[in-house]
Amino acid sequence: MGKILLFRKKRLTALACALAAALIFYVVNYPYAATAAATNRQLPIYCVQRDQKMVAISFDAAWGNEDTQELIDIMDRYDITATFFVVGSWVDKYPESVKALSDAGHEVMNHSNSHAHMSQLSTQEIVADLNACNDKIEAVTGVRPTLVRPPYGEYDDHVINAVRSMGMEPIQWDVDSLDWKDLSASEITQRVVNKVQPGSIVLFHNAALHTPEALPGIIETLLQEGYTFVPISQIILPGECGTDYTIDHTGRQCPC
Structure with missing residues (x-):
């Protein structure tokens, strides 16, 4: 009995090794197919x-409004503009x-x-929800939004497809200030300036405790490093996905 078990174990080990070798051969010899399989998810x-030192800072506005005007004043002082993602109920x-x-x-x-x-909503519900917010923003600003940041940073394929079916682009971030955790101004500053790279999108919140205190130092440091601040619509690449640009498995938008 022991010999039979040992024989079976050896056969399983050999089979596992053969499968691993086949997988390595496939990845080495067909890298594009392997990459495509890994990136089928909608992102x-x-x-x-970006080759240029460009960065976009963004703020999510869903609840409080204590610091909005102060944030406007700070950025006006440095002559920079940002992108604010606002909830319809906040409007x-x-x-x-919103008008300010x-x-x-x-x-x-x-x-x-x-x-x-949004991942718990149907496609029709997502479209209706986003259009309701778009209508409110357009009524105040005269400009209809083209970008969406899904709440909680949550999404799946059907959320992304629903957003893009409206001709809008879903936006996340690669630098999280974690200001919503009430980190100190110095901690927020270090997190951001140490992680920013050309083409970064930074996440802040308009009602976070220490963001107004941290923002001037972040702006000054990045300006000294040669960065230009632009809104998100000016940092993303125009055109059609798959034709003019691709989005890799990390969510980085890359020119074709």
């Missing part, structure tokens, strides 16, 4: 391949702040109408 844009509560953001030259984009978990 939003997390960052952009309902603070239309004057737009009047100051900042992009006001879509963060959903009700901050729902």
Whole structure:
């Protein structure tokens, strides 16, 4: 009996080795097919391949409004503009702040109408939700949003497909300030300036405790390093996915 078990174990080991060797052969000899299989998942844009030192800073606005005007004033001081992703219910509560953001030259984009978990919604529900938020933003700013940041940073293939079916682009981030965790201003600053690279998209929140304190130092440091600040619509590459650009497995948008 022991000899039979040993024989079977050897056969299984040999089979496993053969399968591993076959997999290695396939990946080495057919790398494009292997890459395609790994990247079939639909991804939003997390960052952009850029040779120039460009960075886009963004703010999510879903609840409070304590610091919006201060953030506008800080960025006005440095003559830079950012992208604000706002929830429709936030537009309902603070239309004057939405208008102030737009009047100051900042992009006001879509963060959903009700901050729902979009992966739990049908395609029709997602489209209706985003259109409701778009309508509210356009009514205040006169500009219809073209970018979406899904609430909670959550998405799946059907969420991304629903967004793109509307002619909109889903946007994530590659640098998270973690300001919502109430980190100190110095911790936020170090996190951001140490992680930014050309083409980065940075995530902040408009009502985080220490963001207004951290923002001037972040801006000054990156300006000294030669970075130019642009809104997200100016850092992403134009055109059609698959024709003019691709999005790799990390969410980096790359020119074709």
